[in-house]
Amino acid sequence: MRRRDFVKGIACATAWSVAARAQTERVRLIGILSNKRSDDPEGQNELSVLVAALNAHGWMLGRNLKVETRWGAGSGELYRTYAAELVKLAPDLLLAPGGTVTGSLQRATHEIPIVFVGTTDPVDRGLVTSLSKPGSNTTGFTQFDFAITGKWLELLKEIAPDVTRAAVIRDPDQFSGAAELAAIQAVAASHAIDISSIDARDVGRIETALVRFASQPHGGLIVTPSGTSIKSRDRIITLAAEHRLPAIYSASYYTAAGGLISYGSDINDQYRHAAEYIDRIFRGEKPADMSVQTPTKYELVLNLKTAKALGIAVPQTLLASAHKVIE
Numbered sequence: 001m002r003r004r005d006f007v008k009g010i011a012c013a014t015a016w017s018v019a020a021r022a023q024t025e026r027v028r029l030i031g032i033l034s035n036k037r038s039d040d041p042e043g044q045n046e047l048s049v050l051v052a053a054l055n056a057h058g059w060m061l062g063r064n065l066k067v068e069t070r071w072g073a074g075s076g077e078l079y080r081t082y083a084a085e086l087v088k089l090a091p092d093l094l095l096a097p098g099g100t101v102t103g104s105l106q107r108a109t110h111e112i113p114i115v116f117v118g119t120t121d122p123v124d125r126g127l128v129t130s131l132s133k134p135g136s137n138t139t140g141f142t143q144f145d146f147a148i149t150g151k152w153l154e155l156l157k158e159i160a161p162d163v164t165r166a167a168v169i170r171d172p173d174q175f176s177g178a179a180e181l182a183a184i185q186a187v188a189a190s191h192a193i194d195i196s197s198i199d200a201r202d203v204g205r206i207e208t209a210l211v212r213f214a215s216q217p218h219g220g221l222i223v224t225p226s227g228t229s230i231k232s233r234d235r236i237i238t239l240a241a242e243h244r245l246p247a248i249y250s251a252s253y254y255t256a257a258g259g260l261i262s263y264g265s266d267i268n269d270q271y272r273h274a275a276e277y278i279d280r281i282f283r284g285e286k287p288a289d290m291s292v293q294t295p296t297k298y299e300l301v302l303n304l305k306t307a308k309a310l311g312i313a314v315p316q317t318l319l320a321s322a323h324k325v326i327e
Contacts, residue, residue, distance in 0.1 A: 025064045028282055031086035031112075032095045033079065033105060035227050038071040042253045046097070049268045053275030059282070072101060074227025079104035087112065093278055096140075100227065102127050106138060113287045115277050116140030117270040118225075121179065122292055131292040139277065139287040141270045142294050143225065144250075149180045150187040151263060152248050155300070156220050157191045159261055159307070159318060160246035163220035166193050167213045169236065171200045171226035180224045193220075200224075203232040207239060214243035221247035223254065225264075233257060244310055255301040255326060260310065261318075265295035299323045 032050075036043030047069065051061060059065040068089055070082035083104040086094060094112055096102040099119040106114065106127065120143050122128045129135035131142075157163060166188070168181055181197055188195045198209040206228075213219055221240055223229050229236060233249075237258045240247040249255065249262040277290060300318075303326040307314050319325065 027064055027066055028059065028093070029066045029068065029089065029091040030093050030095060030278065031089060031091035032067060032069040033082050033086060033097075033101050034069060034071050035074055035079075035098045035101050035230060036071060037073045037231060040071075040231070043071065046267065046271055050095070050271045050275055053272040054278065057275055057279040059275075059279065072227070074231040076100065076104075076227075080107075083108040093281055095274065095278070098143075098225075098227070099125055099127060102138065102140075106136075110137060112137060113281050114138040114140075115274050115281070115287070117274050118143040118265070118267055120144065120225075124179075128292055131294070133288070134290065134292055135288050137287050139290045139292055141273055142292060143270075144265055144295060144298075147183070148263070148298075149183040149222075149224070152222050152250070153184055153187055153191055153193065155261060155263055155318075156222060156246060156248045157193065159248075159302075159314060160220055160310075160312060162218055163246060164193055164218040165196070165213075165216065166220045166222055167196050167198050167210070168222045168224060169198045169200050169206060169229055170224040171228055172197075173201065184222060200226050200228040200232075202228060203235050206232065206236060210236075210239050210243060210245075214245055219243075219245055221245050223247060223249045223259075225250045233259075241306070241309065246310060246312065252299050252301045252324065255303045255306075258303065258306055260303055260306045260312070262299070262301045264298065266297045266299050269297050270295070302326065 034043050070086060072078040072082055079101055087108045091112060094105050094114045096105050096114055096116040097118050102116040102119055114137055117140055123130060127138055168184055170181055185195050199205055223236060233254055234257060247260050249259045250264040251267060252262050255262040300322045301324045302314060302322045
């Protein structure tokens with residue numbers, strides 16, 4: 001046989017083998033219920049990070065993987081509707097960002113595996129039995145320990161020493177909202193800061209309360225994570241700038257959008273680890289036996305452009321400890 005014909009034969013056989021494998025390989029379906037809007041670039045980025053990480057584990061869109069995404073946009077009603085809709089698709093696994101979304105999916109199914117990211121205190125809110133042994137169809141990655149909320153106040157005071165009053169924007173209907181506020185209040189006296197709260201049920205209430213709060217001097221903001229604060233972040237950042245309120249946020253996408261400072265877990269890192277858990281579940285492991293993981297990576301991000309607009313000289317100690325500085 002001529003070498004050209006031999007090589008051609010090998011190529012054809014390889015192509016046939018790949019095509020045959022693609023036809024026989026089972027396609028896995030992941031249902032994702034996002035807490036963001038479909039046009040939110042951060043939500044699209046999180047999806048891209050997850051898909052890229054799944055590719056690294058051998059799960060490829062169009063070959064052995066399909067993804068169905070629904071965008072809840074911080075709405076409890078949409079979470080319930082889309083949770084039921086995704087469960088009807090009979091996916092192999094469901095992915096949930098945040099505890100509220102996770103709870104909606106759990107109420108819709110007790111059988112389909114659920115992997116969560118960015119969830120606060122999953123044990124106390126009843127999502128898992130324990131961190132080491134979740135004991136149900138659900139496991140994943142926590143967003144932070146409540147101790148981090150004291151760090152938010154510490155960093156706010158460090159970047160804006162004149163702050164003596166801080167308003168905490170939090171969702172009172174969210175499980176973690178009360179605990180976050182309590183943790184902040186517990187350390188407020190040591191920083192000589194009076195704490196008040198602003199309900200984040202909707203952006204209109206936030207705006208009204210912020211205008212009232214900003215009428216007195218030496219104010220600052222702590223914006224805790226919630227569906228409303230995420231979807232309204234552009235407006236919150238604009239209001240903080242208009243009223244010259246130094247503000248600290250829980251995720252780097254706030255500072256990327258113009259917020260002053262943020263401190264929180266690396267959500268992209270959580271999605272990469274979620275891909276590892278998804279791979280393990282697809283290969284036969286049970287969520288009930290896969291421990292819930294706490295964050296291993298936190299990010300301090302500063303926006304110097306915003307600091308300059310507020311007349312803030314960022315301390316060198318903060319600049320030296322920042323993971324990222326936006327100029």
